[in-house]
Amino acid sequence: MNVHGILAIYKFEMARALRTLWQSLVTPVITTSLYFVVFGGALGSQIKEVDGIAYGSFIVPGLIMMSLLTQSISNASIGIYFPKFTGTIFELLSAPINSMEMVIGYVGAAATKSVVLGLIILATAALFVPIPIHHPFAMVAFLLLTSITFSLFGFIIGVWAKGFEQLNFVPALLITPLTFLGGAFYSISKLPDPWRTFSLFNPVVYLVSGFRWSFFDKGDVPVGISLAATGGFMLLCLAVIAWIFRTGYRLKN
Amino acid sequence: MxxxxxxxxxxxxxxxxxxxxxxxxxxxxxxxxxxxxxxxxxxxxxxxxxxxxxxxxxxxxxxxxxxxxxxxxxxxxxxxxxxxxxxxxxxxxxxxxxxxxxxxxxxxxxxxxxxxxxxxxxxxxxxxxxxxxxxxxxxxxxxxxxxxxxxxxxxxxxxxxxxxxxxxxxxxxxxxxxxxxxxxxxxxxxxxxxxxxxxxxxxxxxxxxxxxxxxxxxxxxxxxKLGKRELDIALNEPMSTIPGDLGDWELSLENEGKTLRYVFDAQAERTGIPSLLRKLADLNIGFKDLETSKSSLEDIFVDLVKEGGK
Known part of the structure; x- marks a missing residue:
């Protein structure tokens, strides 16, 4: 196992985040605070409660999830896309480091950043509203699982992307809509059918629901299903990555 | 080894x-x-x-x-x-x-x-x-x-x-x-x-x-192995064309006709130099200096690439 190699990639990626601290951490915190003011403050005063939870508190898990998903994807995708773009990928490909070690380095760094970000948003939110955490271990587990899974997904996108617009395409046109429609700001049980049924095909519903369960002991779908759905998506991402490295897809000629 | x-x-x-x-x-x-x-x-x-x-x-x-x-x-x-x-x-x-x-x-x-x-x-x-x-x-x-x-x-x-x-x-x-x-x-x-x-x-x-x-x-x-050599013959009188009698040798005129250049294979058994010089004497072509040089890797390279391309 090339531990020095994994550490080199991990440190490189973390250094990149520190260099762009503003972009990596401060921007999402500000964005989240804005959501909080608009949804929690302005609209929340009209809605009062959802499932017996104050609306301001209710949206916190959804907000964290939204940032976690978009940031995991963009961090991990840029991490691997940038060497492709600048040409420095030659060094990674010629180094005595296997695909698993490379993924641990890149995805580990991206997931670390996401977890830190999630905790910062949680702390920011705690300044505005009371946030009970009924299942702290489950909360941390969901935080980790989601960060790792979507960093893996981001890694795939980074390998697949042929330009910066494609890099932004997935977070902007897929993840954000899915999060908004995935019950981040409402309970899908409040939706009229057929929208409620449609929502069950949205994978983000399961993430948000499971995460919310860890806070309030209540979710839109049973927590076991949430875990299974997230775990299933992670396995799918791992399978795709294994295929990428076996075939050299968009990495090697 | x-x-x-x-x-x-x-x-x-x-x-x-x-x-x-x-x-x-x-x-x-x-x-x-x-x-x-x-x-x-x-x-x-x-x-x-x-x-x-x-x-x-x-x-x-x-x-x-x-x-x-x-x-x-x-x-x-x-x-x-x-x-x-x-x-x-x-x-x-x-x-x-x-x-x-x-x-x-x-x-x-x-x-x-x-x-x-x-x-x-x-x-x-x-x-x-x-x-x-x-x-x-x-x-x-x-x-x-x-x-x-x-x-x-x-x-x-x-x-x-x-x-x-x-x-x-x-x-x-x-x-x-x-x-x-x-x-x-x-x-x-x-x-x-x-x-x-x-x-x-x-x-x-x-x-x-x-x-x-x-x-x-x-x-x-x-x-x-692959090097060719060049013999430069400095002529007394500049030449405008190479006489037909010298057709057996690979010759070219350089330096505004003042130099006659002969390219030969240094490894060959017969370089053709003595016969060329005799022929020049027969034809009354006077010369004042002789100089030989080996061709550079560049010439070898160009030859090889040409052959390889065939």
């Missing part, structure tokens, strides 16, 4: 587009030598290097590096290799020192070592170690790439077009560096399309064109 440090057997590459970049190349590199892979642009030099370094997957063939199979034991094979690519691909926002440390770590070496400092001093980069790469000139960036490749103490160093787009001074520096590295026992393989460079630096030369390795030999032997 000792075991070659690098052995390439039947390596070929056909890209997905159908382009045959390499046709079954066999090549052995000896430990500690400087080997120049010489060929025009698009000959397959970079493809061959990229395959050996693991960046491009070969269509067929095997590669052994220091006894380790590059496909079966890629980690052990790759640890021994340092690659300086042709393109100036660098992490612009990193400092010189951190990018070298990254390379060292990536190749599985612990950071606790003053090797990096030594490399940076060797390449006159030590004063710039805290500078961001983007702030450096093109020549300095190339030095950084060399420092990165040397950061993990490779046994074999690949230099892909090391002096392309580099000014004369830096080119001389590069040559000196290559010789210093060889003294330390590093095996060096460089690609170039400058004959001058191969002639100056290499122990052995391989000529590659159209994806085929046309010839591999000691530089001096190659020049001797």
């Amino acid at each position: 000792t075991e070659p440090i690098l052995s390439v057997r039947g390596v070929s590459k056909t890209y997905a587009s159908g382009v045959h970049a390499l046709h079954a190349v066999d090549l052995d590199i000896n430990k500690g030598e400087i080997f120049a892979l010489l060929g025009p642009n698009g000959a397959g030099k970079t493809t061959l290097i990229s395959i050996i370094c693991g960046i491009v997957t070969p269509s067929t063939g095997t590669i052994t590096v220091g006894g380790f199979d590059a496909i079966g034991q890629p980690k052990r094979a790759r640890r021994q290799i340092g690659l300086v690519p042709q393109e100036l691909a660098t992490d612009m926002f990193e400092t010189v020192e951190s990018t070298c440390r990254f390379s060292r770590g990536l190749f599985g070496h612990p950071q606790k070592s003053d090797h990096i400092e030594e490399v940076l001093r060797d390449l006159s980069l030590y004063d710039k170690r805290k500078s961001k790469i983007m702030e450096l000139s093109g020549g300095m960036k190339r030095r950084v790439l060399i420092a990165k490749a040397l950061a993990h103490e490779p046994h074999i160093l690949f230099l892909d077009e090391p002096t392309a787009g580099v000014d004369v001074e830096l080119r001389r520096d590069m040559w000196k560096l290559v010789h210093r590295l060889r003294e330390k026992g590093t095996t060096i393989i460089l690609t170039t399309h400058y004959i001058e460079e191969a002639e100056e630096m290499a122990d052995r030369v391989g000529v590659i064109s159209g994806g085929k390795l046309l010839v591999v030999d000691e530089k001096t032997a190659l020049m001797k």
Whole structure:
């Protein structure tokens, strides 16, 4: 196992985040605070409660999830896309480091950043509203699982992307809509059918629901299903990555 | 003879587009030598290097590096290799020192070592170690790439077009560096399309064109074996055309007709020189000086590439 190699990639990626601290951490915190003011403050005063939870508190898990998903994807995708773009990928490909070690380095760094970000948003939110955490271990587990899974997904996108617009395409046109429609700001049980049924095909519903369960002991779908759905998506991402490295897809000629 | 440090057997590459970049190349590199892979642009030099370094997957063939199979034991094979690519691909926002440390770590070496400092001093980069790469000139960036490749103490160093787009001074520096590295026992393989460079630096030369390795030999032997010589005859009276009686010899007029040039094969049993001189005397063509010179590697190269293209 090339531990020095994994550490080199991990440190490189973390250094990149520190260099762009503003972009990596401060921007999402500000964005989240804005959501909080608009949804929690302005609209929340009209809605009062959802499932017996104050609306301001209710949206916190959804907000964290939204940032976690978009940031995991963009961090991990840029991490691997940038060497492709600048040409420095030659060094990674010629180094005595296997695909698993490379993924641990890149995805580990991206997931670390996401977890830190999630905790910062949680702390920011705690300044505005009371946030009970009924299942702290489950909360941390969901935080980790989601960060790792979507960093893996981001890694795939980074390998697949042929330009910066494609890099932004997935977070902007897929993840954000899915999060908004995935019950981040409402309970899908409040939706009229057929929208409620449609929502069950949205994978983000399961993430948000499971995460919310860890806070309030209540979710839109049973927590076991949430875990299974997230775990299933992670396995799918791992399978795709294994295929990428076996075939050299968009990495090697 | 000792075991070659690098052995390439039947390596070929056909890209997905159908382009045959390499046709079954066999090549052995000896430990500690400087080997120049010489060929025009698009000959397959970079493809061959990229395959050996693991960046491009070969269509067929095997590669052994220091006894380790590059496909079966890629980690052990790759640890021994340092690659300086042709393109100036660098992490612009990193400092010189951190990018070298990254390379060292990536190749599985612990950071606790003053090797990096030594490399940076060797390449006159030590004063710039805290500078961001983007702030450096093109020549300095190339030095950084060399420092990165040397950061993990490779046994074999690949230099892909090391002096392309580099000014004369830096080119001389590069040559000196290559010789210093060889003294330390590093095996060096460089690609170039400058004959001058191969002639100056290499122990052995391989000529590659159209994806085929046309010839591999000691530089001096190659020049001797394939070298042609030229005989320049300084005429008393300038000549406008070559007399028909001299049609048996390969002659040309140079220097506004004042010099008659005869190109001959130095290895041939009969050079044709005595008979040519007798014929000139018969024809009453006076001359005041004779000068012979051997042709450069360049002429050999051009001949080979022409033949290879046929």
